[in-house]
Amino acid sequence: MNRRIFLLSVGGGPLACTLGRERRLNVYNWENYVASSTIPNFEREFQCRVRYATYGSAEEILAKVMSGNSGWDVVFPSNSFVRPMRELALLERLDHQRLTNLDQLEARFRAPKWDPLLEWCVPYMHSATGILYSKSVSRTPLAWADLWTDSYQRRVTMLDDSAEVFGACLKRMGCSINSGDPAELKRARDMAVRQKPLLRAYLSEEVRDQVIAGDVLVAQMWAQVAQVAMDNAANLAFSFPTEGFALYADNCCILRESKHKDLAYEFLNYLLRPQVAAAIAMEMRTATANAGARQLLPEAQRRDIVLYPTAETLARGEWFEALPGRVQRIRDRYWTEIKAA
Amino acid sequence: MCSGESKTNYQFPGTKVGRLRAVFVAPSATVMAVLFFAPLLIIVAYSLLSRGPYGGVMHPWTPENYRRVFDPLYGQVLWRSIWIAGAATALCLILGFPLALYIARAKRHRTLLLNLVMLPFWTSFLIRIYAWMFLLRDTGLINTALQELHVISQPLPLLFNTGAVILGLVYGYLPFTVLPLYATLEKLDPELLDAAEDLGASPWSALWRVTVPLSRSGIIAGCLLVFIPCVGAYLTPDLMGGGKTVMAGNLVQNQFTTARDWPFGAAASLVLMLLVLAIMQILRRRSEELL
Numbered sequence: 001m002n003r004r005i006f007l008l009s010v011g012g013g014p015l016a017c018t019l020g021r022e023r024r025l026n027v028y029n030w031e032n033y034v035a036s037s038t039i040p041n042f043e044r045e046f047q048c049r050v051r052y053a054t055y056g057s058a059e060e061i062l063a064k065v066m067s068g069n070s071g072w073d074v075v076f077p078s079n080s081f082v083r084p085m086r087e088l089a090l091l092e093r094l095d096h097q098r099l100t101n102l103d104q105l106e107a108r109f110r111a112p113k114w115d116p117l118l119e120w121c122v123p124y125m126h127s128a129t130g131i132l133y134s135k136s137v138s139r140t141p142l143a144w145a146d147l148w149t150d151s152y153q154r155r156v157t158m159l160d161d162s163a164e165v166f167g168a169c170l171k172r173m174g175c176s177i178n179s180g181d182p183a184e185l186k187r188a189r190d191m192a193v194r195q196k197p198l199l200r201a202y203l204s205e206e207v208r209d210q211v212i213a214g215d216v217l218v219a220q221m222w223a224q225v226a227q228v229a230m231d232n233a234a235n236l237a238f239s240f241p242t243e244g245f246a247l248y249a250d251n252c253c254i255l256r257e258s259k260h261k262d263l264a265y266e267f268l269n270y271l272l273r274p275q276v277a278a279a280i281a282m283e284m285r286t287a288t289a290n291a292g293a294r295q296l297l298p299e300a301q302r303r304d305i306v307l308y309p310t311a312e313t314l315a316r317g318e319w320f321e322a323l324p325g326r327v328q329r330i331r332d333r334y335w336t337e338i339k340a341a
Numbered sequence: 342m343c344s345g346e347s348k349t350n351y352q353f354p355g356t357k358v359g360r361l362r363a364v365f366v367a368p369s370a371t372v373m374a375v376l377f378f379a380p381l382l383i384i385v386a387y388s389l390l391s392r393g394p395y396g397g398v399m400h401p402w403t404p405e406n407y408r409r410v411f412d413p414l415y416g417q418v419l420w421r422s423i424w425i426a427g428a429a430t431a432l433c434l435i436l437g438f439p440l441a442l443y444i445a446r447a448k449r450h451r452t453l454l455l456n457l458v459m460l461p462f463w464t465s466f467l468i469r470i471y472a473w474m475f476l477l478r479d480t481g482l483i484n485t486a487l488q489e490l491h492v493i494s495q496p497l498p499l500l501f502n503t504g505a506v507i508l509g510l511v512y513g514y515l516p517f518t519v520l521p522l523y524a525t526l527e528k529l530d531p532e533l534l535d536a537a538e539d540l541g542a543s544p545w546s547a548l549w550r551v552t553v554p555l556s557r558s559g560i561i562a563g564c565l566l567v568f569i570p571c572v573g574a575y576l577t578p579d580l581m582g583g584g585k586t587v588m589a590g591n592l593v594q595n596q597f598t599t600a601r602d603w604p605f606g607a608a609a610s611l612v613l614m615l616l617v618l619a620i621m622q623i624l625r626r627r628s629e630e631l632l
Contacts, residue, residue, distance in 0.1 A: 059396075059598040059599060062395065066396060084394070084395040085395075160579070199585070202583060202584030203583060203584060215479040215480050322395070335600075336592065336595075339585070
């Protein structure tokens with residue numbers, strides 16, 4: 001080996017190492033929750049690399065981070081998962097000094113039920129469960145009870161999700177969506193079994209295309225997904241059932257295991273910037289919890305009552321909560337009975 | 342045992358052949374031990390523990406999860422899975438045997454035909470199931486075409502029922518019956534059929550009394566390769582069945598996700614596994630008597 005090349009490689013080694021030790025952040029989020037520019041802009045501004053991946057269910061994320069060495073820094077649990085994750089000591093207690101944009105949040109998300117002091121999470125997006133329907137139906141489904149009538153020629157779907165199906169049944173009965181009362185749950189089960197012959201299927205997001213195509217006329221659906229369907233088909237509408245309905249919100253959290261907490265704080269604060277949050281809400285058609293961002297949205301989207309229901313509508317909503325194991329077990333048993341019926 | 346490092350030499354301990362054999366078997370044995378037996382042991386341990394408050398497992402040890410599996414409700418789910426998987430397997434065999442026979446006897450383009458059988462594997466199963474949903478739904482190709490041709494006035498309920506689930510399973514697993522059947526049929530000596538003909542057997546009789554019995558190993562392999570994954574299938578019942586039916590696979594999946602009851606999920610999957618093993622044994626015995 002030529003001596004000069006040898007010296008060069010010895011000297012170059014450490015240099016290459018420092019260059020390779022770029023700052024890194026690992027972000028695990030729901031699908032459709034950042035705009036195409038969000039991550040590249042952050043990488044450029046903060047001179048770092050972001051490993052970004054998405055998941056499709058709240059359980060998935062809990063199962064993955066439960067071990068405490070998942071390798072993720074920032075995750076986005078739903079409101080009902082914040083308390084379990086906190087109790088399992090998975091979350092980092094947030095230092096508000098480092099989240100200077102926190103005051104951009106909408107008032108109702110500055111002290112949310114699942115974390116009143118925002119010690120563990122920063123609300124990010126929100127939505128609700130209602131009814132997506134074709135305007136061509138003879139009977140406009142304004143209440144859950146309408147989904148128990150045979151006005152829709154079996155072209156009705158419910159979400160393939162036990163919490164949502166029980167939620168609709170319980171609301172119809174005038175109970176809480178988080179009920180753990182065995183008698184109430186039993187009645188809810190019977191109600192769901194009675195509804196089953198009227199249903200086309202239990203489908204989650206994948207029903208969207210079938211509602212647009214006209215296969216399905218009425219579907220229990222999340223407002224955000226419904227909004228995308230309505231953007232694609234003018235004959236669709238959405239209602240927030242009169243008996244009450246479920247609300248949910250997804251939140252940014254820093255995992256306690258994170259080895260990149262400084263950068264994680266920067267990322268949370270970056271997402272709270274009105275311009276950044278508005279770009280995401282605009283491109284992905286989601287409902288941001290950021291009041292500053294909402295002000296930046298075009299008039300039509302800012303006043304969209306599907307994404308941003310009025311206070312009067314919201315008064316009928318109820319937040320999902322983490323259910324105790326005992327209740328979870330009863331519900332799962334009844335859910336299997338509904339499915340096997 | 343002479344050599345301390347070899348665990349798997351049975352026949353020729355200490356000899357050169359034995360050591361060589363150990364060297365070659367060791368990698369696959371290690372893979373099996375680490376990636377199959379160790380996870381299986383974890384599942385066994387999980388199935389005997391209690392449910393953690395938010396998923397996961399915790400003490401104390403308990404047989405309770407197994408007691409719950411034998412609840413009539415879950416028995417019903419298991420029974421359903423078995424009959425749906427059985428129906429799919431039977432259909433695969435009925436469709437797959439003539440196809441395999443045709444390919445095995447084809448004079449030309451045999452490789453092309455085999456590649457066509459395997460062609461679907463080139464795209465993801467999920468995408469193919471979605472394609473079926475596009476074909477079968479009310480506004481799908483089949484219903485639209487039939488309505489345009491005035492064969493029907495109302496769309497046929499093709500999707501979201503047990504028939505659709507079986508169709509999806511047959512479609513997905515048909516290549517698994519065709520390939521082992523082809524492998525055995527191709528090796529079949531054509532002179533045996535000539536001999537049968539010389540001895541006065543009609544083509545039918547030759548098929549039933551010569552070809553079918555001699556392809557027994559292919560039939561068994563093909564059936565098992567379809568039946569086993571079908572019993573545990575969860576994607577097809579969810580998508581093609583529209584979530585209106587629950588099969589054992591969905592039950593297990595649910596325990597690990599929404600219900601967050603890992604111990605029960607582990608117990609249910611182990612019982613399912615034992616059941617499949619038992620059915621396999623019974624089928625093997627039966628087929629030996631029958632064929």
